[in-house]
Amino acid sequence: MSKYDxxxxxxxxxxxxxxxxxxxxxxxxxxxxxxxxxxxxKRELLRYGYTVSKISLKNQYVIFNRIE
Incomplete structure (x- = not known):
């Protein structure tokens, strides 16, 4: 179990x-x-069809992209 489940x-x-x-x-x-x-x-996210494409510490957001 992951803390990000x-x-x-x-x-x-x-x-x-x-x-x-x-x-x-x-x-x-x-x-x-x-x-x-x-x-x-963040590697665990691959199981759900997404990947992390950008993390902005300055603007405090994360962009996730769907895996084709």
Whole structure:
């Protein structure tokens, strides 16, 4: 079980080609704040058909792209 499972489940039924989530929205979905470990855990997202394409620390958002 991953600490980001709630976030990954958010992507389970999604079909959008790109999803942009603010850090605040991710905290609301996942119940935890993003931290440095997200860089390691993001590989788990591949199982749900998405990948992380950009993380903006300055503007506090993450862009996820659907895998074709």
């Amino acid at each position: 709630a976030l990954w489940m958010y992507f389970h039924d999604r079909t959008e080609p790109q999803i942009k989530l603010s850090f605040a929205k991710i905290k609301k979905i996942a119940g935890i704040e993003l931290d440095h470990s997200f860089l390691s855990y």
